[in-house]
Amino acid sequence: MERKSLIKIKPKKYKNGDVVKINFMVMHPMETGLRKDKKTGKIVPAQYINNVKFEYNGKVITTINVWESLSANPVFTIYMKIDGPGELKVTFTENTGEVNETSTKIKPKG
Amino acid sequence: MQRREFFKKLGSAAAITAVIPMMSFAADAKKQAGPNEFSYEKALDVITGGKGAKASPKVSLKAPAIAENGAVVPITVEVESPMTESDYVKAIHIFATKNSNSRSASVHLTPANGKAIFAARIKLGSTQDVIALAEMSDGTFLTATQSVKVTIGGCG
Known part of the structure; x- marks a missing residue:
């Protein structure tokens, strides 16, 4: 299933050598497998993101192992050093084995 | 009768x-025990290899003292480090001690990050301690603890 995801870089204008903040957001229910459906009384099966990988120009800069205790619609905030123009790719895997990815272009000015 | x-x-x-x-x-x-049960003591043993960790002012963990809704508790972990090839933070682990699976996230960093900061929002089942464990490149483990009072639990 396609998940809505977004990468935000703060500040918007940056130069080579700057350390910028990366916000990565996913629309995801993050079911723990403990919650009961109130209508049917059955336990909702667990479905959560278990791995997030940040790649900058093909080089892995950060990997995050995640378990079910992250909130629904998670936001991951990390920092990154700008090192020339290129692409930031984020790959995220779910416990069901599903893999999705999203990317954004890095364009430093000056 | x-x-x-x-x-x-x-x-x-x-x-x-x-x-x-x-x-x-x-x-x-x-x-409520759940399939992924994992206690904090066990997780600490697995990560540090039985060495244990010590509290340090280098690690700062920002979390609200009182969380109205346990389903969304914002936390920020910052570790003081120059983040160079010889001295950097290898990983930041976040634990919620009383959740059935105490592990929340393990962030593996590299010198390319520039700053050792991680922020996310976690779920807390009840009032408990949140612990941040930083793994440094020289093999030491530093922790910071913050207790969070939860009025409405967020797990299930």
């Missing part, structure tokens, strides 16, 4: 209806 028997039956029926919800509640409490 009929009236007396009727009251006897009514009494026993009332006792049964009072017991049944208690039994079902006990069954619910057992199910």
Whole structure:
């Protein structure tokens, strides 16, 4: 299933050598497998993101192992050093084995 | 006589209806354990290899003292480090000590990050301690602890 995801870089204008903040957001229910459906009384099966990988120009800069205790619609905030123009790719895997990815272009000015 | 028997039956029926919800509640409490149960002590042992960790002012963990909703508790972990090839933070682990699976996230960093900061929002089942464990490149483990009071639990 396609998940809505977004990468935000703060500040918007940056130069080579700057350390910028990366916000990565996913629309995801993050079911723990403990919650009961109130209508049917059955336990909702667990479905959560278990791995997030940040790649900058093909080089892995950060990997995050995640378990079910992250909130629904998670936001991951990390920092990154700008090192020339290129692409930031984020790959995220779910416990069901599903893999999705999203990317954004890095364009430093000056 | 009929009236007396009727009251006897009514009494026993009332006792049964009072017991049944208690039994079902006990069954619910057992199910809460979940398939991924993992205690904080076990996780700490696995990550540090039995070495243990010590509290340090280098690690700062920002979390609200009182969280109204346990389903969304914002936390920020910052580790003081130059983040160079020779001295950087290898990983930041976040634990919620009383959740059935105490592990929340393990962030593996590299010198390319520039700053050792991680922020996310976690779920807390009840009032408990949140612990941040930083793994440095020289093999030491530093921790920071913050207790969070939860008024409404967020797990299940």
